[in-house]
Amino acid sequence: xxxxxxxxxxxxxxxxxxxxxxxxxxxxxxxxxxxxxxxxxxxxxxxxxxxxxxxxxxxxxxxxxxxxxxxxxxxxxxxxxxxxxxxxxxxxxxxxxxxxxxxxxxxxxxxxxxxxxxxxxxxxxxxxxxxxxxxxxxxxxxxxxxxxxxxxxxxxxxxxxxxxxxxxxxxx
Amino acid sequence: xxxxxxxxxxxxxxxxxxxxxxxxxxxxxxxxxxxxxxxxxxxxxxxxxxxxxxxxxxxxxxxxxxxxxxxxxxxxxxxxxxxxxxxxxxxxxxxxxxxxxxxxxxxxxxxxxxxxxxxxxxxxxxxxxxxxxxxxxxxxxxxxxxxxxxxxxxxxxxxxxxxxxxxxxxxxxxxxxxxxxxxxxxxxxxxxxxxxxxx
Numbered sequence: 001x002x003x004x005x006x007x008x009x010x011x012x013x014x015x016x017x018x019x020x021x022x023x024x025x026x027x028x029x030x031x032x033x034x035x036x037x038x039x040x041x042x043x044x045x046x047x048x049x050x051x052x053x054x055x056x057x058x059x060x061x062x063x064x065x066x067x068x069x070x071x072x073x074x075x076x077x078x079x080x081x082x083x084x085x086x087x088x089x090x091x092x093x094x095x096x097x098x099x100x101x102x103x104x105x106x107x108x109x110x111x112x113x114x115x116x117x118x119x120x121x122x123x124x125x126x127x128x129x130x131x132x133x134x135x136x137x138x139x140x141x142x143x144x145x146x147x148x149x150x151x152x153x154x155x156x157x158x159x160x161x162x163x164x165x166x167x168x169x170x171x172x
Numbered sequence: 173x174x175x176x177x178x179x180x181x182x183x184x185x186x187x188x189x190x191x192x193x194x195x196x197x198x199x200x201x202x203x204x205x206x207x208x209x210x211x212x213x214x215x216x217x218x219x220x221x222x223x224x225x226x227x228x229x230x231x232x233x234x235x236x237x238x239x240x241x242x243x244x245x246x247x248x249x250x251x252x253x254x255x256x257x258x259x260x261x262x263x264x265x266x267x268x269x270x271x272x273x274x275x276x277x278x279x280x281x282x283x284x285x286x287x288x289x290x291x292x293x294x295x296x297x298x299x300x301x302x303x304x305x306x307x308x309x310x311x312x313x314x315x316x317x318x319x320x321x322x323x324x325x326x327x328x329x330x331x332x333x334x335x336x337x338x339x340x341x342x343x344x345x346x347x348x349x350x351x352x353x354x355x356x357x358x359x360x361x362x363x364x365x366x367x368x369x370x371x
Contacts, residue, residue, distance in 0.1 A: 025184070025186075027184075028187040028188065028191050029187065031191055032187055032190055032191050032194055035191065035194035035195050035198055036194050038198050038202075039194060039197050039198050039201060042198070042201035042202060042205055043201060045205070051217065051226050051335075051363050051364070051365060051366075052220070052222045052223060052224055052225060052226065052363075052364055052365070052366050053222065053224050053225075053226050053227075053333065053361040053362060053363055053364065054220050054222040054224065054361070054362045054364060055224070055359065055360070055361055055362075056359070056360045056361075056362055057358060057359050057360075058349060058353055058358045058359075058360070059358065060356065060358055061353050061354070061356070106370060130342045130346075131342075132342075132343055133341075134341075134342040135338065135339050135340065135341060135342060136218065136237065136336040136337065136338060136339070136340045136341070136342055136344075136345050137218035137338035137339065138342065139342055139345065140218040140220055140336075140338075140362060140364060141218070143220070143362075144220045144221055144222075147220070147221055147222065148221060148369075148370060156349075158346065
């Protein structure tokens with residue numbers, strides 16, 4: 001961008017040859033561009049990486065008050081493993097208990113939970129028993145599935161030997 | 173009478189002021205940008221659809237679990253931290269000097285067994301990094317239980333957050349939950365990174 005000298009000076013035509021006076025103004029457009037680019041960058045990055053939390057409430061162990069029992073037919077036990085999820089309904093020691101295996105995808109465990117929740121209704125309870133090999137994010141994923149399917153009733157328990165046996169027997 | 177000609181205006185405008193503002197803002201954002209506190213271990217939390225921001229109004233005690241299963245403790249309650257150190261030191265018979273206290277307050281996290289406390293705290297936090305391997309949590313010497321207990325004693329409103337690495341083993345988490353439940357702490361905030369909500 002060339003500067004247009006509008007001051008109208010220099011009517012000394014024909015006189016001594018003078019060295020041309022350079023304008024002191026410089027074009028600051030690229031500098032301002034860069035400035036605003038950096039501002040945008042810092043403004044966006046300062047707010048993007050805020051961690052979020054999910055609250056986990058565990059039952060009070062000292063509280064011996066009897067709570068309302070949960071019907072077995074209304075519970076689903078999910079057993080998150082490192083790469084797959086086992087699930088069954090009912091008591092693990094029962095011979096008729098069928099264990100199934102699925103994955104963590106949208107059409108996997110989420111569909112199982114959503115379908116069963118639709119069938120059973122509001123009393124649907126999810127029991128989460130992560131295996132010894134499960135990673136931390138597997139458990140968070142399961143809690144997340146509860147939030148996604150809108151399921152407020154869930155319990156986080158230690159895995160019991162009978163459930164482990166059931167997995168071993170199913171060979172899945 | 174000659175015609176009055178409109179004076180030709182220059183098309184370039186003075187951008188000095190705009191530039192000044194831009195760089196002032198830039199300087200402001202650069203200086204106020206908070207650097208992530210230095211972590212002795214890098215922890216990548218799992219993602220969740222939760223949208224609740226971390227609320228640490230009454231102080232937050234963060235229990236971190238690294239990929240390898242080390243357990244670390246951090247607190248943003250400075251008074252509470254001092255109290256925790258004094259109680260832990262007197263429990264394990266470690267004499268705390270002013271220098272050790274200074275190093276303790278300067279470091280962000282606690283991540284060493286009480287037996288190594290003297291050695292770690294006599295070093296500058298930057299030098300002691302190699303020694304920070306985690307707080308013992310096994311049933312033989314559950315030091316985490318004492319640290320948390322003293323933290324809760326100094327500030328009963330302290331919230332407990334658990335920041336686990338996504339690939340840490342679940343059983344470490346289960347041990348921490350068990351330890352805290354034994355002290356009747358039943359509400360935890362699990363720190364996760366945000367993720368888009370599925371339809």
